[in-house]
Amino acid sequence: MTSPSMQSPEKAAPAVRAAADLEDERLLRGRGLAGAASAFGHRVRSGDLGSLPVVIGLVIIWAAFGVTTHGDFFDAQNLVNLAVQCAGPGLIAVGIVLVLLLGEIDLSIGSVSGLSAAILGVGLVNHGWPFVPVLVLALVVGAAIGLLYGFLFTRFGVPSFVITLAGLLTFLGVQLALLNTSGSINLPSDSFIVKFSLFDYLLPWQAYLLAFVGAGALFMSDLLANRRRLHAGLSGRSLAGSAIKCVALLVVLLAVAYYLATDRGTGVSFVFLVVVVVVVNFFITRTRWGRSIYAVGGNVEAARRAGIRVNAVYLTVFMLCSMFAVLGGLVSAGNLTAVTLSAGTGDVNLNAIAAAVIGGTSLFGGRGNAWSALLGVVVVQSIANGLNLMNFAGDAPRFIVTGIVLLLAVIVDSLSRRSRQSHGAA
Amino acid sequence: MTLRGITKRFGAVQALSGVDLDVFPGEVVAIVGDNGAGKSTLVKVLSGVHSQDEGTITFEDEPVSIPDPAAAREMGISSVFQDLALCDNLDVVANLFLGREVTASRIMNEEEMERRSWELLRQLSARIPSVRIPIASLSGGQRQTVAIARSLIGDPKVVILDEPTAALGVAQTAEVLNLIERLRERGHGVILISHNLADVQAVADRVVVLRLGRNNGTFNVRDVSYEEIIAAITGASDNAVTRRAAATRTSEENPA
Numbered sequence: 001m002t003s004p005s006m007q008s009p010e011k012a013a014p015a016v017r018a019a020a021d022l023e024d025e026r027l028l029r030g031r032g033l034a035g036a037a038s039a040f041g042h043r044v045r046s047g048d049l050g051s052l053p054v055v056i057g058l059v060i061i062w063a064a065f066g067v068t069t070h071g072d073f074f075d076a077q078n079l080v081n082l083a084v085q086c087a088g089p090g091l092i093a094v095g096i097v098l099v100l101l102l103g104e105i106d107l108s109i110g111s112v113s114g115l116s117a118a119i120l121g122v123g124l125v126n127h128g129w130p131f132v133p134v135l136v137l138a139l140v141v142g143a144a145i146g147l148l149y150g151f152l153f154t155r156f157g158v159p160s161f162v163i164t165l166a167g168l169l170t171f172l173g174v175q176l177a178l179l180n181t182s183g184s185i186n187l188p189s190d191s192f193i194v195k196f197s198l199f200d201y202l203l204p205w206q207a208y209l210l211a212f213v214g215a216g217a218l219f220m221s222d223l224l225a226n227r228r229r230l231h232a233g234l235s236g237r238s239l240a241g242s243a244i245k246c247v248a249l250l251v252v253l254l255a256v257a258y259y260l261a262t263d264r265g266t267g268v269s270f271v272f273l274v275v276v277v278v279v280v281n282f283f284i285t286r287t288r289w290g291r292s293i294y295a296v297g298g299n300v301e302a303a304r305r306a307g308i309r310v311n312a313v314y315l316t317v318f319m320l321c322s323m324f325a326v327l328g329g330l331v332s333a334g335n336l337t338a339v340t341l342s343a344g345t346g347d348v349n350l351n352a353i354a355a356a357v358i359g360g361t362s363l364f365g366g367r368g369n370a371w372s373a374l375l376g377v378v379v380v381q382s383i384a385n386g387l388n389l390m391n392f393a394g395d396a397p398r399f400i401v402t403g404i405v406l407l408l409a410v411i412v413d414s415l416s417r418r419s420r421q422s423h424g425a426a
Numbered sequence: 427m428t429l430r431g432i433t434k435r436f437g438a439v440q441a442l443s444g445v446d447l448d449v450f451p452g453e454v455v456a457i458v459g460d461n462g463a464g465k466s467t468l469v470k471v472l473s474g475v476h477s478q479d480e481g482t483i484t485f486e487d488e489p490v491s492i493p494d495p496a497a498a499r500e501m502g503i504s505s506v507f508q509d510l511a512l513c514d515n516l517d518v519v520a521n522l523f524l525g526r527e528v529t530a531s532r533i534m535n536e537e538e539m540e541r542r543s544w545e546l547l548r549q550l551s552a553r554i555p556s557v558r559i560p561i562a563s564l565s566g567g568q569r570q571t572v573a574i575a576r577s578l579i580g581d582p583k584v585v586i587l588d589e590p591t592a593a594l595g596v597a598q599t600a601e602v603l604n605l606i607e608r609l610r611e612r613g614h615g616v617i618l619i620s621h622n623l624a625d626v627q628a629v630a631d632r633v634v635v636l637r638l639g640r641n642n643g644t645f646n647v648r649d650v651s652y653e654e655i656i657a658a659i660t661g662a663s664d665n666a667v668t669r670r671a672a673a674t675r676t677s678e679e680n681p682a
Contacts, residue, residue: 234537287532288529294515295524299514303524365515367515
């Protein structure tokens with residue numbers, strides 16, 4: 001409850017002027033590390049869970065597979081495979097995160113990824129075109145599909161799940177038509193996309209260097225943000241906290257790089273996924289375009305009245321989602337060294353959506369970040385990988401377990417939304 | 427800003443017919459009227475949500491047209507809508523600067539926006555615990571404060587407040603009325619739409635009464651009684667009883 005402002009205009013001026021954001025005496029003031037820790041605890045209790053459930057879930061899943069596979073799951077060879085398997089679905093999931101942030105959905109990502117694989121196979125193998133034109137063609141097709149969805153959505157107001165459900169069937173049909181004459185196409189193992197997706201690994205020193213660059217960049221960005229805050233007369237953040245965070249990140253990255261290097265190393269395609277996630281996250285958190293995505297996802301009418309060009313936001317996001325589906329389809333095809341009639345069918349759609357939701361992006365719009373695609377896809381692929389190791393080959397057990405995990409994630413999403421509402425933080 | 431002969435029809439309904447309105451800098455003009463009197467329609471014409479069928483709008487002695495909300499904002503007319511139009515999932519800073527983010531080489535300058543947010547909120551003596559918490563965790567009065575503060579970004583000349591106190595408690599209403607007085611002190615022209623005549627009498631300089639889409643009187647708040655405004659709103663000053671009373675008074679004053 002606010003206190004009437006007439007009570008305090010005579011408030012004695014503090015001897016030292018507090019930072020602009022700490023002047024209100026009612027603020028719960030937590031400084032330094034302890035403050036950061038208690039703020040985190042408060043956020044979690046009020047239902048702002050962020051990435052916490054997925055991290056806990058991942059630990060449980062890994063522990064379970066570690067036991068049931070007698071440690072085979074943690075073989076360096078298996079983890080290297082796991083990382084490489086994450087790249088394709090992960091790229092698709094990044095696009096889904098963007099669409100979910102708007103509170104919309106794209107159910108055709110599987111078909112679009114399959115169509116892009118078909119374009120790859122037909123172009124690269126049947127027509128013998130070089131890779132780059134094929135890549136550009138596939139991306140243009142993806143952009144056109146997204147543009148069409150965005151147009152139908154903004155012009156006619158058809159719900160996105162219906163538009164993209166129609167797209168699912170249509171583009172699956174186009175894919176089958178493209179592959180009609182040749183059937184499944186094997187990709188030559190010396191082609192760029194196969195090497196990129198399956199055979200290229202970082203040398204150990206490259207991986208270590210990347211770990212240092214990543215942690216160092218995080219620390220520098222914290223340091224610069226802190227300097228800007230102080231310059232603007234705001235309170236600084238705990239530098240010790242950010243130093244600890246960066247050192248922890250560095251240790252984890254180095255450990256991962258070291259362990260993966262005992263086998264083939266860190267897959268280039270996985271690194272590509274991480275870079276894409278970092279870049280996309282930067283764009284959605286630090287640019288006006290990204291802010292408008294969150295605004296549209298939170299309250300479309302408010303965004304419109306604030307002068308945001310809502311239709312442009314929908315168009316760009318649907319386009320990007322389809323383009324990420326294209327990229328994911330190409331990497332998945334490279335990973336399989338083949339373009340099949342069933343590429344992009346089955347659980348590809350649901351895996352990508354599950355990854356985004358499991359990673360902590362809300363189905364209700366306006367909440368989430370690009371990292372949830374990475375975290376979620378690691379969970380989804382761990383399940384597939386672990387079940388495979390347990391000799392539950394075939395689709396049936398994987399479908400069942402992934403379905404249940406998706407359901408759990410959606411329940412967590414709904415519960416945390418309810419908790420936020422009851423804590424006055426919907 | 428001057429409006430002359432504003433007319434707006436929705437199908438068969440004549441929502442506004444020939445409404446006149448003047449707003450001067452540093453003045454609070456209240457628009458009152460019963461439900462369906464055309465208050466909200468007039469506001470929507472001003473804020474560019476609807477455009478008028480007939481009539482002229484003059485802004486700083488220039489005839490203007492207001493085709494959409496963006497045009498109104500560029501001109502210096504900002505509106506606080508009754509539903510506030512805030513994004514619950516975004517924090518206070520993001521909401522204040524929504525659509526007008528401060529950028530440095532295309533990247534949002536969060537620190538500058540946060541600094542300006544505190545500056546603005548302090549000028550309004552607003553009491554917001556933190557500008558980095560989502561709007562959803564603020565009280566009704568605090569949300570109203572944020573919505574009003576947002577209307578001031580970009581330094582508008584006219585601020586339109588549509589029922590700013592309708593959903594608020596006593597203390598919060600007092601706070602919003604303080605805010606309105608501060609807007610006047612800062613030299614903004616304020617248009618206040620309200621059902622609550624106590625609020626209107628507390629802060630407004632002039633009261634414009636609309637009735638069934640027409641002007642039904644303009645009063646200086648200082649010279650007018652509560653009953654007279656009510657009478658103008660309900661049309662009670664023009665009926666058989668008042669006409670008889672007037673006739674009687676005339677005959678008493680001038681006995682044959």
